[in-house]
Each structure stands twice: as structure tokens, then as C-alpha cells.
Amino acid sequence: MRILIPLAAVGGLFLVGLLGAVQGMGWIFGVALPYLAVALFIGGLIYRVMKWANAAVPFRIPTTCGQQKSLSWIKQNKLDNPYTTLQATGRMALEILLFRSLLRNTKAELLDREKLVYATDLSLWIGALAMHWTFLIILIRHLRFFTNPVPYFVTFVEKADGFMEVGVPVIFATTGVFLVAVAYLLFRRLSNPQLRYISLVGDYFPLFLLLGIGISGFFLRHLAKTDVTAIKELALSWTRLAPVVPESVSPLFYGHLFLVSILLAYFPFSKLVHMAGVFLSPTRNLANNNRAVRHVNPWDYPVKVHSYEEYEDELRDKMKAAGIPVERQ
Amino acid sequence: MPKFDEPEFYEHEDLLSVDWHPPKTGWMETPVDFRHGTYIYSGKPKNLEVLELPNQREWHVTEEDWKLPEGWKRTVLDGMADRLQKYRTFRIFMDTCVRCGACADKCHFFIGSGDPKNMPVLRAELLRSIYRRDFTALGKVFGSLAGGRELTEDVIKEWFYYFFQCTECRRCSVFCPYGIDTAEITMIGRELLGLLGLYVNWVIEPVANCFKVGNHLGIQPHGLADTLEFMAEDIAEATGIKVDIPINKKGAEILFVTPSGDFVADPGIYTCMAYMLLFHELGIDYTWSTYASDGGNFGLFTSHEAMKRLNAKIYTEAKRLGVKWILGGECGHMWRVIHQYMDTMNGPADFLEVPRSPITGTVFEHAGSTKMIHIMEFTADLIRHGKLDLDPSRNDHIRVTFHDSCNPARAMGIFEEPRYVIRNVCNNFFEMPENTIREQTFCCGGGAGLGTDENMEMRLRGGLPRGNAVRFVQQKYGVNQLAAMCAIDRATLVTVADYWAPGVKVTGISELVVNAMKLTGEKKRTHNLRLEPIPGMAEDGEDADDE
Numbered sequence: 080m081r082i083l084i085p086l087a088a089v090g091g092l093f094l095v096g097l098l099g100a101v102q103g104m105g106w107i108f109g110v111a112l113p114y115l116a117v118a119l120f121i122g123g124l125i126y127r128v129m130k131w132a133n134a135a136v137p138f139r140i141p142t143t144c145g146q147q148k149s150l151s152w153i154k155q156n157k158l159d160n161p162y163t164t165l166q167a168t169g170r171m172a173l174e175i176l177l178f179r180s181l182l183r184n185t186k187a188e189l190l191d192r193e194k195l196v197y198a199t200d201l202s203l204w205i206g207a208l209a210m211h212w213t214f215l216i217i218l219i220r221h222l223r224f225f226t227n228p229v230p231y232f233v234t235f236v237e238k239a240d241g242f243m244e245v246g247v248p249v250i251f252a253t254t255g256v257f258l259v260a261v262a263y264l265l266f267r268r269l270s271n272p273q274l275r276y277i278s279l280v281g282d283y284f285p286l287f288l289l290l291g292i293g294i295s296g297f298f299l300r301h302l303a304k305t306d307v308t309a310i311k312e313l314a315l316s317w318t319r320l321a322p323v324v325p326e327s328v329s330p331l332f333y334g335h336l337f338l339v340s341i342l343l344a345y346f347p348f349s350k351l352v353h354m355a356g357v358f359l360s361p362t363r364n365l366a367n368n369n370r371a372v373r374h375v376n377p378w379d380y381p382v383k384v385h386s387y388e389e390y391e392d393e394l395r396d397k398m399k400a401a402g403i404p405v406e407r408q
Numbered sequence: 409m410p411k412f413d414e415p416e417f418y419e420h421e422d423l424l425s426v427d428w429h430p431p432k433t434g435w436m437e438t439p440v441d442f443r444h445g446t447y448i449y450s451g452k453p454k455n456l457e458v459l460e461l462p463n464q465r466e467w468h469v470t471e472e473d474w475k476l477p478e479g480w481k482r483t484v485l486d487g488m489a490d491r492l493q494k495y496r497t498f499r500i501f502m503d504t505c506v507r508c509g510a511c512a513d514k515c516h517f518f519i520g521s522g523d524p525k526n527m528p529v530l531r532a533e534l535l536r537s538i539y540r541r542d543f544t545a546l547g548k549v550f551g552s553l554a555g556g557r558e559l560t561e562d563v564i565k566e567w568f569y570y571f572f573q574c575t576e577c578r579r580c581s582v583f584c585p586y587g588i589d590t591a592e593i594t595m596i597g598r599e600l601l602g603l604l605g606l607y608v609n610w611v612i613e614p615v616a617n618c619f620k621v622g623n624h625l626g627i628q629p630h631g632l633a634d635t636l637e638f639m640a641e642d643i644a645e646a647t648g649i650k651v652d653i654p655i656n657k658k659g660a661e662i663l664f665v666t667p668s669g670d671f672v673a674d675p676g677i678y679t680c681m682a683y684m685l686l687f688h689e690l691g692i693d694y695t696w697s698t699y700a701s702d703g704g705n706f707g708l709f710t711s712h713e714a715m716k717r718l719n720a721k722i723y724t725e726a727k728r729l730g731v732k733w734i735l736g737g738e739c740g741h742m743w744r745v746i747h748q749y750m751d752t753m754n755g756p757a758d759f760l761e762v763p764r765s766p767i768t769g770t771v772f773e774h775a776g777s778t779k780m781i782h783i784m785e786f787t788a789d790l791i792r793h794g795k796l797d798l799d800p801s802r803n804d805h806i807r808v809t810f811h812d813s814c815n816p817a818r819a820m821g822i823f824e825e826p827r828y829v830i831r832n833v834c835n836n837f838f839e840m841p842e843n844t845i846r847e848q849t850f851c852c853g854g855g856a857g858l859g860t861d862e863n864m865e866m867r868l869r870g871g872l873p874r875g876n877a878v879r880f881v882q883q884k885y886g887v888n889q890l891a892a893m894c895a896i897d898r899a900t901l902v903t904v905a906d907y908w909a910p911g912v913k914v915t916g917i918s919e920l921v922v923n924a925m926k927l928t929g930e931k932k933r934t935h936n937l938r939l940e941p942i943p944g945m946a947e948d949g950e951d952a953d954d955e
Contacts, residue, residue, distance in 0.1 A: 147774075404658065
């Protein structure tokens with residue numbers, strides 16, 4: 080059920096999206112819902128980030144993954160155990176751009192029921208890196224629809240992405256990699272018994288959604304006759320805040336667009352916010368200079384302690400008998 | 409017949425036939441099985457009374473009724489709301505997990521038990537499922553479809569079982585792409601349980617002792633003086649040297665603080681003796697404190713507030729005695745508290761000076777605010793400056809490996825200092841496999857207040873990864889000693905090593921140091937600090953290490 084429900088949901092949503100091509104529905108699916116989705120995306124993301132930002136960071140608790148800075152002759156591991164903000168920024172950059180922590184991933188195995196071994200396991204790192212980076216590149220490519228003239232970096236990315244020069248129009252390498260990567264992440268979630276055990280509807284839904292978006296996108300570009308000019312007009316009209324719904328856009332496009340709208344709206348309220356959350360993770364983004372620079376807890380409050388005076392009052396006789404110095408005789 | 413709290417009760421084959429495949433029933437539908445050997449007994453009301461904690465009463469884990477206070481559900485939910493505001497970690501860690509599973513097989517308790525709720529991700533989901541239902545938009549609308557569930561008494565029991573089946577070792581957090589730290593989840597989880605008066609006695613009694621008497625074991629000042637005196641006698645027997653025992657000495661330059669476990673338990677006592685001998689040889693002006701007679705802090709395993717209450721003594725005492733700076737002994741969780749919490753909680757220590765070695769003149773700038781340094785930083789600096797007269801061949805009968813303790817590794821990053829010291833005092837040092845050391849080190853299985861015998865099955869299971877790595881170097885290099893700079897390790901690894909790698913003994917690093925030191929005025933060193941004959945040094949050629 081945890082798999083079928085999200086699969087059916089994405090399928091159903093796609094079918095609903097097709098309605099956008101029905102006479103008179105273009106305004107809803109082509110204008111109102113996309114705007115709403117963007118508003119929810121931006122508003123929701125701001126809301127979530129504000130929630131995080133408003134929560135205090137009472138203690139500085141980085142997870143240290145390398146040698147600390149201590150004695151001058153011991154080499155510090157600056158990126159896995161940063162001492163300055165700059166070094167912590169470097170650590171974050173590695174984490175966000177290259178998924179540093181996943182790169183450490185291992186797989187434990189118990190051989191012959193006696194030997195525990197740990198093998199490097201890069202499959203998740205590769206799958207995740209491939210999915211996230213191709214997704215970003217695909218987003219950049221889509222800027223072509225929103226800009227006139229198309230900026231150089233977009234055409235550059237397109238050109239690089241279409242390096243294989245196969246097909247008319249050219250097949251982008253990222254499209255394939257993206258679909259394979261998402262399919263792999265789904266396969267991994269289904270085939271690994273532990274992973275399947277912990278997976279929720281909210282873990283399958285985004286994967287199906289991304290697959291739906293990717294596949295419909297591929298069809299739009301390569302297999303279905305699509306009026307690209309009309310779509311670009313629509314996209315440009317969004318950016319001018321003067322939306323014009325063109326006549327000749329196919330149902331498939333509306334299906335694609337509706338799934339994208341769902342993704343945008345769903346994003347801030349789901350696990351997908353990890354995109355923003357990773358920036359604020361206190362175990363990663365703080366420098367491990369605790370003993371050099373005092374961290375202040377904004378909500379610190381006095382606690383009840385057992386004072387030395389109380390302690391000595393209770394134990395004075397024993398202390399004196401043992402020859403331990405006391406404050407008061 | 410051995411009982412469930414004895415290692416002999418457990419067959420190796422049984423513990424090694426771990427099945428990592430999850431059960432058929434979903435985790436929310438699988439109830440907790442409080443089986444002897446896998447849980448820790450309930451906190452006694454007298455300890456809660458000392459600490460003035462809520463809901464003081466007799467209760468038992470295996471009884472149906474845990475005597476939760478009136479309105480407990482509201483208390484927990486309000487407690488969560490409060491902490492979501494106070495700890496960004498908590499909120500971020502509730503929101504960002506994508507259940508990628510990278511953490512799953514990183515937990516020693518999961519590896520050793522196969523219980524899916526010991527996968528760090530599920531341990532967090534125990535709390536997250538409640539968070540989702542009561543604190544998120546999707547959870548409020550979609551309920552269980554969004555992975556939410558209702559807070560019930562069974563959930564509380566499950567929290568109790570699994571939050572006291574986590575040693576807060578942070579190994580999972582190394583592998584998490586968002587740095588989600590299960591130690592933080594467990595700490596918050598235990599705080600929430602604490603609001604209902606749910607503690608384990610193995611943690612809350614030491615906290616009460618430490619609060620009242622100054623150390624977890626409840627050793628009173630005269631008792632501590634006696635203990636150190638006995639140690640001095642043994643030192644004299646081993647070395648012919650009579651060491652001073654400065655206690656509560658006003659105006660000393662350095663306050664020395666170490667975990668109280670090393671006052672009583674073998675082999676921790678030898679580490680303690682080593683400190684006394686080292687300081688004597690260096691002639692430094694230091695003092696022990698009876699009031700701050702524990703650097704260890706089981707408050708860390710209780711609540712942030714309890715941690716602060718216990719930790720306060722160190723700076724208070726440093727101020728009262730008028731010392732210049734503080735030196736800390738070999739301890740794991742103590743250093744998590746000292747390094748990541750003390751200054752924030754009880755600082756600023758503006759009445760102290762930046763630590764400066766009286767022997768080498770080195771100023772420890774990296775401790776410029778906290779004013780406390782680690783004995784390994786101190787010793788490494790001494791060796792580097794050639795201030796210790798070392799004869800590592802005295803340790804030649806020792807083939808040593810080094811266990812990075814969780815907290816100094818992952819909450820500090822002190823990796824090279826201890827290794828530098830060991831290499832200089834032992835000629836035979838061998839590393840365990842790389843996935844089991846440094847930041848990837850495995851817990852002893854008994855940290856965070858779980859090192860009690862009633863929890864023996866989980867300790868042995870949790871100790872499997874470490875034990876397995878020790879056995880590996882034992883077989884490959886003939887390793888016969890396991891060095892660790894943590895008092896809990898020195899207590900729990902003994903059991904783990906005896907069980908999984910019999911023949912390997914546990915030692916502190918400072919013990920190795922003084923055994924290799926040529927001391928001023930020493931007699932012929934025929935016996936080490938354990939009063940065992942040193943092979944090749946003993947007069948009648950008797951052999952200490954016949955294993």
C-alpha cells in the first residue's frame with residue numbers, strides 16, 4: 080500500500096493534468112495552478128527556513144570527522160574538522176555539492192557468521208549525485224523557455240548536454256541519466272529489505288513524481304508533436320505577469336506541467352526540504368573551535384546546583400578527619 | 409548456571425546468527441519485547457528526590473503500569489514543542505531525513521542485534537512519527553498516510569527501550585548526508601521521558617551521587633583520599649617512588665579532573681596511578697578536588713539541565729581553589745561535555761588563564777576560552793619537546809592496538825595526539841581496520857549509561873563490531889592489549905574483549921606512558937603498575953604474559 084498509493088496518486092494527478100487541454104481549462108492548469116504552486120513553493124520554503132532559523136542553536140556540536148586543531152605540529156583536517164568559518168564553509172560546500180558524507184558510505188557484511196567486514200559502497204552516492212546534478216542541469220536547460228534572448232550559460236549547458244549529437248532534436252545526456260538515476264533510487268528502495276522497511280508513502284511519492292515528470296518531459300521533446308513556440312510564449316507570459324494561454328498546446332504538456340506544479344507545492348511540506356535544511360544543520364555548518372571561542376546559548380538559565388558550601392557543610396567532619404583542607408573549621 | 413547478566417549466559421553462535429532482515433510486521437505494529445539482558449532497570453525514587461525531578465515513585469519496566477503522571481501526553485507534546493524551539497538540531501533532524509538508509513548498518517546495536525529499530529533512522533522515526541502527526545501540516549491532514557502515529561503509552565515504552573539502547577556514539581551522524589545526529593535525538597528523547605519521571609537507575613543514581621558528593625560513585629572526600637593513598641602505596645611498590653597526593657590544594661597551578669571510574673575499577677586505577685606518577689616526575693603544581701571529583705558527567709545521558717548541574721562544579725572549584733587552568737584525564741563522554749558544552753553552560757572562565765605547560769612553555773591556544781586541555785595534548789607536547797625520558801622497550805611485551813573512543817573522536821577529533829604518544833612509548837602498535845577507527849570508530853557497546861550487567865545481551869551485541877576488529881588484529885598481529893582513553897571503555901571493553909577476543913587486555917594510554925618512563929630515583933623496574941612482572945626485567949625470569 081505504501082507503494083501503490085503514491086504510484087496511483089501520481090498516475091491520477093497526471094490524468095487530471097491532461098484536462099488542462101480541455102477548452103476553458105487552460106487558465107486553471109496553465110496559469111492559476113502554476114502560480115499557486117510557485118507561491119506555495121516560495122512561501123512554504125520561507126516558512127520552513129524561518130522556522131529553522133528561529134529555533135535556537137544553544138550548543139556548538141559539530142560532528143568531527145578528522146583531526147582537530149590543537150598542537151602546532153599536528154596537521155589539522157580542515158575540511159572534515161573545520162576550525163574557522165571559512166573552513167566550515169568549505170565543509171558545507173563539499174557536503175552540498177559533492178555529498179561528502181555519502182561518499183564515506185560502507186556496507187557491512189557478516190562473513191561465515193564470524194567476520195564483520197565493511198566494503199566501500201558508492202552506489203547511493205553515485206545514484207544520488209547523478210539524480211541531483213542532472214535535475215539541476217535540466218532545470219537550467221528549461222530556462223530557455225523563460226528567457227528571450229536565451230542567456231549564454233543556458234545554451235552552453237544545452238550544447239554540452241547534447242554532446243552525443245544523437246537524434247532530432249538532440250537527445251540530452253542528462254535526461255537519460257536522470258531517468259536512470261531516479262529509477263535506480265526507486266529500485267534500491269524496493270529491493271533493499273531494510274530500506275523498504277523504513278520507507279513511507281512520502282518516500283515513494285517524490286520518486287514516482289520525478290519519474291512522471293521526467294518521462295512526460297522526454298515524450299514532449301522527442302516523441303510527441305509539441306508546439307514549443309506556444310509553450311515558450313506561455314512561459315514568457317508568466318514571467319511578465321501577463322499570462323496568455325495559447326490554443327495549440329497538447330494535453331501531455333499539461334500533464335507534465337501539472338506534475339511539476341504538484342512537485343513545487345509539495346516540496347516545502349515534505350522531506351524534499353532537505354535541500355534547504357542541509358544548509359542549517361548544526362553538526363555540519365559550525366566550526367569545531369569550541370574551546371577557543373565561547374558559544375553563547377540564547378536561552379541559558381540558572382540551574383540548581385549543589386554548592387561547595389553545602390557540600391562542605393555536609394562532609395566537613397570527614398574532610399577534617401582525613402586531613403583535607405576546609406573553608407570553615 | 410550463568411544468568412542473563414553474565415557473559416557466559418550467551419553462546420557465541422547465538423549472538424553471531426544475526427538476521428539483518430526486518431520482520432514481517434511493520435515497525436509501528438511491532439511491540440517492544442522487554443527481554444532480560446536487553447533493558448535497564450528503572451530509576452529509583454530516592455535518586456529522583458535528590459535531584460528534585462518529577463514523578464518520583466517506585467515503578468518497574470516489566471510491569472504493565474508505568475505510573476505515568478496525570479496529563480502525561482500533554483506534558484510530552486509540550487516538551488517537544490518547547491525543544492523544537494530551543495534546539496535547531498531537533499527541528500532540522502525531524503524535518504530533513506529522507507530515509508536514504510545510509511545510517512542503517514552503521515549502528516553497532518543494529519549490526520549486533522538486527523533489530524530494525526536500532527537502525528538510527530528508525531530510532532529517530534520513533535520520535536519523528538509523533539512529530540509528523542502533531543507538528544506538521546501534512547501529518548495533520550494525512551495522519552498515518554504521511555507517516556504519523558498517535559502518542560500512546562506503548563510509544564513511550566518503545567522510546568524508553570530504544571533511547572536506552574543508543575550509546576549516543578554519533579557514528580551514524582558521520583555518514584548522514586544532513587549530519588543528523590542520533591545522539592541529539594536520543595538526548596531529546598531521554599529528556600522527554602524524564603519529564604514523566606522515566607529514567608534508568610544505572611544513569612540516574614550516578615547523577616544523584618555526583619550532584620550530592622561530587623562523583624558518580626558516591627565516594628566521599630575521605631574515601632577518595634584513602635583511595636589515592638592506596639594507589640600511592642602500589643606506585644611505591646612498583647617504582648620505589650613516593651608520590652604526593654595534593655587534594656583541594658588552594659593556589660595550585662593546575663586543577664586535575666578525571667572520571668571517577670578510574671578511582672575504583674581495574675584497569676582504570678592503573679591509569680589513575682599513572683597520572684600521579686607522571687605529575688610527580690614532572691614536579692608540577694597540581695591538585696585533585698573532592699568536590700569536582702568527576703569529570704565524567706552522566707547528566708549528558710539524562711538531560712541538558714542535569715549535565716549543566718553536574719558540570720558546574722568544575723569551574724566553581726577551579727575558582728575556589730584559585731588554579732590557573734584545568735587539565736583533564738582520559739575520558740570519553742567527559743570530553744564531549746568539556747569540549748562542546750562546558751564553556752557555554754558554565755563559562756565564561758575568565759578567572760582562569762590560557763593553559764600553558766609549565767614544563768615546555770607551550771601555550772594551548774586552542775583551549776583559550778575553555779582553559780582546559782586533554783592529558784593527551786599535554787603528554788604529546790611533553791614528548792615532542794623531549795621532556796620525558798622514555799624507554800619504550802619496557803613495553804616490548806605489549807602488542808597494542810588503539811580504540812578511538814566515540815566522543816573524543818566524533819565530538820572533538822583528537823586522533824593524532826594519542827597515536828603519537830602510543831608510538832613513542834610502545835614499539836609494537838597496530839591499527840585496527842580503517843572502517844573501525846578514527847571518525848568511524850565503533851562504540852564499546854556500553855556508553856551513554858548502558859554499561860550495566862543487567863543489559864549484558866545488548867552490551868555483547870553492541871560490542872560485536874569492536875570485538876570483531878580487536879580479534880582481527882589479535883589474530884593478524886598478535887595484539888594483546890587494547891588501549892583506550894575513556895573510563896567507560898576501560899570498564900566495558902574488558903567484558904567485550906574477554907567475550908569476543910579473549911586474551912586481549914584493556915589499558916589506558918597514560919599507563920603505557922609511565923611504564924615506559926625512566927623515573928628519577930626509581931628502583932629497578934621489575935614490575936609494572938599492575939604489579940605484574942615485566943618480562944625480561946624480572947629478577948627470577950618469571951614471565952608475566954603467558955597468554
